[in-house]
Amino acid sequence: MGGRPPGRPPGTEPNRSAFVHRPTAVSEPEFPLSTLIKILIAFFLPPISVLMTNGIGIQFLFNILLCLLFYLPGSIHALYLLLRDR
Secondary structure, three states: OOOOOOOOOOOOOOOHHHHOOOOOOOOOOOOOHHHHHHHHHHHHOHHHHHHHHHOOOHHHHHHHHHHHHOHHHHHHHHHHHHHOOO
């Protein structure tokens, strides 16, 4: 007889290509993990973030002044400096 199992009509062989594992394309995240860590540092430790991104200078001193006056403007300034080049 043929290569078909008994009891199966012709043309009804299982589609074996449906069982083949095909890896899907994994897209890169928009922000890598290092950027997420930098954002968290900018929010919780704004002067450290400005020091890491710009070094000691006028922006660093301005950020310390903003943090001394009120914490939130310092965080916003640090986030702005971190994300302005994106």
